[in-house]
Amino acid sequence: MSDSAVGNKAGRILRICIINPKFNPSIWSNDYAIDLYGGPVRCNNLTGCLATLAGLADPRHQIRIIDENVEEIAYDELRGYDVIGVTGMIVQRWHMYRILEAVRGLGAQIVVGGPLVTCDEPAFENRCDAVFIGEAETTWPAYLEDIAAGRPTLKRYVQTARSDMTKIPKPRLDLIKSERYRVASIQFSRGCPFQCEFCDIIVTFGRVPRMKTAAQVIAELQDVVDAGFRNCFLVDDNFIGNKREARKLLEAIAEWQKTLPRPLLLATEASINLADAPDLLDLMRAASLNRVFVGIETPNLASLKETRKTQNLKGDSLVAKVRRIRDAGLTLTSGFIVGFDEDTPEIFEAQYQFIHDSAIALPSIGILAPLPTTPLYDRLAAEGRLYPEDPACAFEPKQMTREQLKAGHRALIERVFDPDAFFERAFRAQREQRRADTSRYQSRGTVVGARAAIGQARIWARLMRAIAGKGYWSLIPAYRRAQHANRALGDRALPPAEFLALCLAHWHIYCMSRGPQDSIYLEPGPPAQHAA
Numbered sequence: 001m002s003d004s005a006v007g008n009k010a011g012r013i014l015r016i017c018i019i020n021p022k023f024n025p026s027i028w029s030n031d032y033a034i035d036l037y038g039g040p041v042r043c044n045n046l047t048g049c050l051a052t053l054a055g056l057a058d059p060r061h062q063i064r065i066i067d068e069n070v071e072e073i074a075y076d077e078l079r080g081y082d083v084i085g086v087t088g089m090i091v092q093r094w095h096m097y098r099i100l101e102a103v104r105g106l107g108a109q110i111v112v113g114g115p116l117v118t119c120d121e122p123a124f125e126n127r128c129d130a131v132f133i134g135e136a137e138t139t140w141p142a143y144l145e146d147i148a149a150g151r152p153t154l155k156r157y158v159q160t161a162r163s164d165m166t167k168i169p170k171p172r173l174d175l176i177k178s179e180r181y182r183v184a185s186i187q188f189s190r191g192c193p194f195q196c197e198f199c200d201i202i203v204t205f206g207r208v209p210r211m212k213t214a215a216q217v218i219a220e221l222q223d224v225v226d227a228g229f230r231n232c233f234l235v236d237d238n239f240i241g242n243k244r245e246a247r248k249l250l251e252a253i254a255e256w257q258k259t260l261p262r263p264l265l266l267a268t269e270a271s272i273n274l275a276d277a278p279d280l281l282d283l284m285r286a287a288s289l290n291r292v293f294v295g296i297e298t299p300n301l302a303s304l305k306e307t308r309k310t311q312n313l314k315g316d317s318l319v320a321k322v323r324r325i326r327d328a329g330l331t332l333t334s335g336f337i338v339g340f341d342e343d344t345p346e347i348f349e350a351q352y353q354f355i356h357d358s359a360i361a362l363p364s365i366g367i368l369a370p371l372p373t374t375p376l377y378d379r380l381a382a383e384g385r386l387y388p389e390d391p392a393c394a395f396e397p398k399q400m401t402r403e404q405l406k407a408g409h410r411a412l413i414e415r416v417f418d419p420d421a422f423f424e425r426a427f428r429a430q431r432e433q434r435r436a437d438t439s440r441y442q443s444r445g446t447v448v449g450a451r452a453a454i455g456q457a458r459i460w461a462r463l464m465r466a467i468a469g470k471g472y473w474s475l476i477p478a479y480r481r482a483q484h485a486n487r488a489l490g491d492r493a494l495p496p497a498e499f500l501a502l503c504l505a506h507w508h509i510y511c512m513s514r515g516p517q518d519s520i521y522l523e524p525g526p527p528a529q530h531a532a
Helices: 003-007 031-037 049-056 090-102 115-119 139-149 214-226 243-257 272-276 278-286 301-306 318-327 347-358 375-382 402-416 419-432 450-470 475-487 496-513
Strands: 015-020 043-045 062-067 083-087 109-113 130-133 156-158 181-186 231-234 265-270 289-297 331-338 363-367
Touching: 015 049, 031 043, 031 450, 031 496, 049 062, 049 083, 049 139, 083 090, 090 109, 090 115, 109 115, 109 139, 115 130, 130 139, 139 156, 181 214, 214 243, 243 278, 272 278, 272 289, 272 318, 278 289, 278 318, 289 318, 318 331, 318 347, 318 419, 331 347, 331 402, 347 402, 347 419, 363 402, 402 419, 402 496, 419 475, 419 496, 450 475, 450 496, 475 496
Parallel strands: 015 062, 015 083, 043 181, 083 109, 109 130, 130 156, 181 231, 231 265, 265 289, 289 331, 331 363
Antiparallel strands: none
């Protein structure tokens, strides 16, 4: 079957169900805090591929989206569907297997796509009827039309060319239970110009970034607002992979934001060389993009060289770059990795000191993960150092044992997220930020509305009950100390709602850090939007 089959849309109307498996808790999931907020929200981030996949199908088909992160799967209701598609990332592996087993025998064609099957195709042999490897903007709709027309289909689909981002239809946000998510997600570009050894992005999406037009992105952002979202993540592999196009988009977003009663708050991820582009930083703030994730990985320069993350070696120090991004008015979160070949047991102290010195309140700290299809995986396989039996540390480190690496990782996380250390970093960053973020302080000097105050009091009460339920009594005086420290910031103090959100973010990670070893794997980046 050729990609051109997508143009042939004769045939019956299909019933299609797209399923997103549950995620395990991570730094991004906020699981332990979600219920404390109250209301209908059940998941922090909307996985962007769900609405994207629905948008690729012909509108005549009946499409249902089930996200296990916000609702239970009623398998009996899936009888009579023509196609059941399951998508997922590596961290969703075991939930994908469970779902695929459960949907057998329902009479539908079972298909799988996404990052996991793309990098570990053999794991899905005999688990489904067809797999989609890599991007699927042409193969997925073509497959559906072949099913509708009664034509033969394949067991394996791979696009003959990378997707043209300018031709991707709008995501079907109308099929999403938007009230159950805190943050929407859309995608501007795919691909990254760098070549980090551990990253599968350049394998899947390439090193030449491909972009949507500014008009496409604005239209998608308007749908996000119309769906009721107040926050949106631009889930790019590297938002500034093409700086010229990023500038154009930010200028367009800044103008569009002026048409809204209140700005849509945006966040994204970018490489550290963002710090060397002051015009981009200014445009981000003008576009109400107030948060950015940066992959720092390690202060060990030898490890950065080893893993080919050369963009982090250029110019002045990483700490100086972090401060420039923060001084531009952006909140910065960062990813860190331990376990590189150049890492000795001293790396844990070095990582702690860097995180402390740079005042990064919410670092994501993970053990190096050799992902299939990456150069790292191939190298470790050739050296006989892979250890897939251990999900927490799937390789043999070079200068320490696996047990030393896992123990050091756990101790580092517990130390970094000790409440006093966490809040000290957060408030020091707030105090040192040179450029005032006026949008965050518009309510200063005004009386907090009674309804808002009551809502916050209820959340505090739920948090205190949760602390008591787990027996983490030391957190109560720690949060009180933090409250006093916040007030001492004077004009820079966080408003009550933001301070509460900071405490809830800490509560979530603190609970994770006290769980089993497997539960404290903190992914080195935000959940990615994937094409299939």
